[in-house]
Amino acid sequence: MPRYFFDVQDGEGVFVDDIGLELSGMDAAIREARRALADMVRDVLRDESAREVLIRIRDGAEGPVVLSVTLTTELPEQG
Amino acid sequence: MADGSASVEELLQPFFRKIQLRDVLGAEEQRAIAAAADQRVDFAAGDDLVSEGDRPRRSMLVTTGFTCRYRMVNAGERQLTAVHLPGDFVDLHSFLLKEMDHSVGALTQCSIVTFPHERLVKVTERFPHLTRLLWLLTLLDGAIHREWLVGMGRLSAPQRTAHLVCETYRRLEAIGLASGNRFNFPITQAALADAVGISTVHINRVLQELRQLQLIVWDGGIMEIPSWPALAKAAEFDDRYLHLVQEPR
Numbered sequence: 001m002p003r004y005f006f007d008v009q010d011g012e013g014v015f016v017d018d019i020g021l022e023l024s025g026m027d028a029a030i031r032e033a034r035r036a037l038a039d040m041v042r043d044v045l046r047d048e049s050a051r052e053v054l055i056r057i058r059d060g061a062e063g064p065v066v067l068s069v070t071l072t073t074e075l076p077e078q079g
Numbered sequence: 080m081a082d083g084s085a086s087v088e089e090l091l092q093p094f095f096r097k098i099q100l101r102d103v104l105g106a107e108e109q110r111a112i113a114a115a116a117d118q119r120v121d122f123a124a125g126d127d128l129v130s131e132g133d134r135p136r137r138s139m140l141v142t143t144g145f146t147c148r149y150r151m152v153n154a155g156e157r158q159l160t161a162v163h164l165p166g167d168f169v170d171l172h173s174f175l176l177k178e179m180d181h182s183v184g185a186l187t188q189c190s191i192v193t194f195p196h197e198r199l200v201k202v203t204e205r206f207p208h209l210t211r212l213l214w215l216l217t218l219l220d221g222a223i224h225r226e227w228l229v230g231m232g233r234l235s236a237p238q239r240t241a242h243l244v245c246e247t248y249r250r251l252e253a254i255g256l257a258s259g260n261r262f263n264f265p266i267t268q269a270a271l272a273d274a275v276g277i278s279t280v281h282i283n284r285v286l287q288e289l290r291q292l293q294l295i296v297w298d299g300g301i302m303e304i305p306s307w308p309a310l311a312k313a314a315e316f317d318d319r320y321l322h323l324v325q326e327p328r
């Protein structure tokens with residue numbers, strides 16, 4: 001099974017995954033990224049400065065980024 | 080009696096210490112518990128000690144290693160509801176509840192000692208104070224469950240992770256199995272994610288954040304806490320729920 005790596009970028013910085021997960025394929029990797037975003041959004045939304053959480057899925061430890069899954073928060077302009 | 084090189088009294092030392100932190104355990108009570116012990120069994124990491132739906136006829140007490148209570152949901156997602164350390168009964172519940180409503184799995188290689196339920200019945204009939212102590216142990220399990228529930232509902236994922244590290248250290252330290260703000264914690268990141276209730280991708284980010292903040296160092300299965308006050312503050316950890324106070328029960 002291929003090993004996918006999930007780098008996270010949010011208001012706190014970039015967190016590079018150096019362990020990865022063995023998954024059946026790209027569909028499973030996207031599911032995993034969506035689950036992780038769903039987890040993370042709870043904490044991220046409490047942080048008022050956070051606007052975006054991004055997960056980049058890499059195919060292999062040194063592999064290229066094959067897909068990004070992003071969650072964006074649109075905040076009203078502060079008057 | 081348990082087999083193996085160590086005597087059953089030696090194997091039960093973490094259990095005796097766990098009780099003696101909170102009350103006085105008499106010599107006769109210690110002998111009664113040791114005499115009720117039956118077999119010694121070893122498990123490998125990932126093994127189930129007991130499964131949901133089982134009707135065990137014995138309860139198991141951990142003597143080395145880490146085990147967990149867990150349930151499976153959503154066709155393959157695991158949620159841990161407790162982590163057991165040496166000295167903990169993993170399924171004293173089954174003595175009275177009969178049917179297991181959750182499974183118990185080995186997080187690491189571990190050893191246990193079994194206590195046949197019919198022997199526990201005899202112990203409870205002969206030793207009322209010891210019976211109250213067994214009752215106390217299930218109340219402590221309940222207190223820890225409550226603390227986890229508060230964390231699941233109100234703390235962030237990094238806080239919950241930090242809290243679990245604090246809790247594990249404090250419990251190990253209390254029974255003399257850890258000191259100097261470090262302990263042996265050779266569980267997988269996936270197991271930690273299942274305890275905290277988040278995905279494996281998320282736990283990786285959480286651990287990196289805790290490392291960057293110098294709240295934990297987790298390397299080669301050893302967990303180190305560079306500053307206990309800093310980690311406890313981040314986790315809002317207060318050990319009151321562990322009831323580490325010796326008083327007559």
